[in-house]
Amino acid sequence: MKAEDISEAMNDINEDFIESANNIRKKKNKNLKWLKYAGAAAAAFVIVFTGITYNPGKPPLEDGENIPPQNPSENDPEVGETQYGGPLPQLVFEESDGFAYGFEGYLAYDISELDNGNPWNEKIVFETLPVFENTSFHPTGLVNPGIGEKAMLEKIEFSAHALDAKINEVVKHTIGDTTEGTDIPPEVLTVVYAYSDACTIEVSGNGTITARFGYDEKVYREGIELPDEYSFTYNKTSDGEAFETIKYIYENYGDFIGLDEATFVTSGDYTFDGEFSRNYRIYDFSGDEISDMLNFAFNEIQLAPNDEGKLMLIRINDKLSCAEKIGDYPIISIDEATDMLLEGSYITTVPFDMPGKKYISKVELIYRSGTNENIWMPYYRFLVELPDDGMNYAKGLKNFGAYYVPAVEAEYITGLTLWNGSFN
Secondary structure, X not given: OXXXXXXXXXXXXXXHHHHHHHHHHOOOOOXXXXXXXXXXXXXXXXXXXXXXXXXXXXXXXXXXXOOOOOOOOOOOOOOOEOXXXXXXXXXXXXXXXXXXXXXXXXXXXXXXXXXXOOOOOOOOOOOEEEEEXXXXXXXXXXXXXXXXXXXXXXXXXXXXXXXXXXXXXXXXXXXXXXXXXXXXXXXXXXXXXXXXXXXXXXXEOOOOEEEEOOOOOOOOOOOEOOOOOOOOOOOOOOHHHHHHXXXXXXXXXXXXXXXXXXXEEEXXXXXXXXXXXXXXXXXXXXOOXXXXXXXXXXXXXXXXXXXXXXXXXXXXXXXXXXXXEEEEEEEOOHHHHHHHHHHOOOEEOOOOOOOOHHHEEEEEEEEOOOOOOXXXXXXXXXEEEOOOOOOOOOOOOEXXXXXXXXXXXXXXXXXXXXXXXXXX
């Protein structure tokens, strides 16, 4: 699709949506307010700022559409019922044909280094939490229709406005011949690419937007060079430098990132030889405990440098745009989850049996939101110090394996043993 055909391809886009994008570009990220500082472990700390007030998440609702409430209110149903009345359905897990490589383990010198910015802590106790069906799931690992072509083009148009990118070409990719033997039509759109001199904007069927400022198969770019005072690397940037860099990128790309209250997270773990590997993330922190958990799990923004320390990409996740809320399910306590873990009622990619209670180093309540899972629900993730596995790690490094216990009461779960072990 050439530039002269782009306007025709986008003639179905909601004009109000485009006007909103134009208005956003006029806003200024001035007078950012410091709202929160979380203690800095060697590998992570979290800062919350007030920023611009727009979220490019889901496209505008069509007339007559209604999204069920995500957070508890006085009008919410009784525990054990859906928002539409009647009992909660069983959560039936389907087996995926995806493959898992390695296992989920994290190398660190101390467990305190593995602080990923999770807004949950053990003082927060939930009676219920929402559970979602992943509507883009397919047992083959292929992506179902997802948000659809119109919404994907709306996200392209919004992103181009927010990034001041003049689009030269739009390319649509469909599933094509890879659907042979499945029930997915080959014409299903999976990703749209919009090419400009400044960046390539990629929108996936699952709602994810990626702006690539570095090299891609059509255009060679060197990435965005940051001012000399900012360090943006995977292994040579300190916590303080990382925070300042995230803040700088947020202030310069806030129209595109579009969060109400931006929470900056920098964390990571170590390689076998003891080299730290850092990541850079942002999510929206509202102060509502459930909303913050959902934003952390499903709507985070990822920043990535290239080898020269230049900005390579910004990725905006919007996984709940491909989800349907099933209901609010009763949640078990940490003590109950720990008992289940010790009894062997867990799922893991770790090739060792859980070694015992004294090896439990950390527990957190999280959502598993992988594309290979048909149900997105909360779990207690236990990080457990693993025994010596014979690998030649740098002196002092410990390996912490992840063991998951469903946080939803067991009576509502069917077929979880079919989980294939993927954790990406």
